[in-house]
Amino acid sequence: MPTNTAAWLLARQAPLEVKPAPYTHPREGEIVVKNHAVAINPVDWGIQLLGTLLFSWMKYPFILGGDLAGEVVEVGEGVTRFSVGDRVLGMAMGMDKTRSRSAESAFQAYTVLLAHMAVPIPSTLSYEDAAVLPLALYTAAYGLFQKDHLALQYPSAAPQSTGKTLLIWGGSTSVGSNAIQLAVAAGYEVITTSSPRNFPYVRRLGASQVFDYQEKTVVADIIEALKGKTIAGALAIGTGSADACSAIVHACNGDKFVSLVSLGALPPNPGLNVQTLLLIFQFVAANVSFQVTSRMRRIRTKFISGMMDREVSKVIYEDFLPRALAEGHYAAAPEPVVVGSGLDHIQAGLDAQRQGVSAKKVVVSL
Ligand SMILES: NC(=O)c1ccc[n+]([C@@H]2O[C@H](COP(=O)([O-])OP(=O)(O)OC[C@H]3O[C@@H](n4cnc5c(N)ncnc54)[C@H](OP(=O)(O)O)[C@@H]3O)[C@@H](O)[C@H]2O)c1
Structure with a gap:
């Protein structure tokens, strides 16, 4: 042994x-x-x-x-x-x-x-x-394809265009890098965010438009870019992404769902000090406010957690990814x-x- x-x-x-x-x-x-x-x-x-x-x-x-x-x-x-x-x-x-x-x-x-x-x-x-x-791919696939999340059309080697646009906030994260590729392979146009230095990177992965998430006007700019399009919902990755995605999805035509990858930043030091208590308070307050606002906007949201359905795992790990990796269609x-x-x-x-x-x-x- x-x-x-x-x-x-x-x-x-x-x-x-x-x-x-x-x-x-x-x-x-x-x-x-x-x-x-x-x-x-x-x-x-x-x-x-x-x-x-x-x-x-x-x-x-x-x-x-x-x-x-x-x-x-x-x-x-x-x-x-x-x-x-x-x-x-x-x-x-x-x-x-x-x-x-x-x-x-x-x-x-x-x-x-x-x-x-x-x-x-x-x-x-x-x-x-x-x-x-593995983990970033799992998380992206969970948010995009689980029936209780965005429930998108599955990816394939020859994607049929759905005519819909998906918002992926945080496209240069590990999860975002996988989500962009999966969504494009499933037939969706992808609009995403990153720092300007990563604009070429997320475009290479398949995003059609990218916005700087640190720009003050980013939410309004993305709403403008989505005018005349039908949104397939949003995948929210990174601190502040949930509220931004909720506001954008609310203002656009299409599916009113935000799949939540991140809830907020982790405290830098979990000891019981004033800074940590303040961070925990801000975290709870931000989440309560987000839940209330999303309900008022009639946006459905769900946090990604738990075991993936066998149907989705078969599509990703058996049908789609082995061929896409071998043929160089998935980076x-x-x-x-x-x-x-x-x-x-x-x-x-x-x-x-x-x-x-x-x-x-x-x-x-x-
Ligand atoms: N729910 C789950 O099951 C699950 C699973 C995996 C990850 N997560 C969470 O998802 C988040 C991303 O994880 P990861 O491993 O993909 O991260 P990562 O690769 O470590 O993320 C690094 C990237 O984050 C981007 N970023 C930083 N702040 C941002 C913000 N406010 N909005 C958008 N992007 C921002 C940076 O983009 P630029 O360099 O372009 O600025 C950087 O490229 C983390 O919060 C993680 O805890 C949750």
Whole structure:
């Protein structure tokens, strides 16, 4: 049996510690992957900072991590899409409330993956390139295609135009980079926001128009750009995105739905001090005000959380993405920035992600 090692989180705010971990065999419908690259998401350092205040179900010691790419070393009963030796990328579900199992998290040598959330990696992509996708792709697909979110038409290799326009606020984020590509492949025109330095980047991914989210007139400018168009709703990513999207969708013709990726900024220091209490108060007040305003505007909103429907995961992970990646129609975006090699570099990766990135994904090679 292989020897496993993990970057353990032993307590809230403790730095990750590399120590032995149990090796877990796959159950029915699962595979085990030897990880060659992992990527960092805001939720990883968010849990390290806030612990059970953020994920109440989590028990220490715990292993974090949602993004991985590696090689299949064991295949569970009933799995027919993968064999030992295949190169795959996958969404590690260990942090999800319904799984809550360290064996299924990414920051270790061997991870148990749900086979239906894994995708073969084409030979054109390195493990580091592939690792940028899983969690951001999952989140984007959840918001765009789940029936209780935007419920858009599914993506395909030959998209039929729907004649509708989708607003994606925060197009240069990891989630936004995936959302733009998925929405375009599903036949929607995409209008998005980013900093001006990332305008060419989001256009390359398929956005037809892009606006600077820091401009004072951005909401009015997007409403003007949407005149005469039918909106398919909005995907709200980033601080302040929810209210802006709600105002725009309210002013436009079309679907009155905003799928919420972000609720607000995390406090920089979760200790009980005046600054944190003020931030928590502002966060709660902003959300209450947002809910009240959206209700008055008759805008439906929902926060992205939980396990994706099997119908959507089959479309994304089995039907659409393997072919789109292999044929070069889907980019592994944003570009990886490799901050080191080995589990002991994951803490540096968390710190780098927390400092802030711009159209980049922090990756650690293993
Ligand atoms: N609900 C969920 O399940 C879920 C899942 C994943 C992520 N999230 C949340 O979604 C957000 C994005 O995550 P991510 O990993 O995609 O982020 P990321 O890649 O780390 O985001 C970095 C980007 O954020 C952009 N940005 C900063 N402030 C912004 C604002 N106010 N409005 C729009 N864009 C802004 C920056 O754009 P420029 O450089 O162009 O300025 C930068 O490129 C985070 O809040 C994260 O916690 C939620």
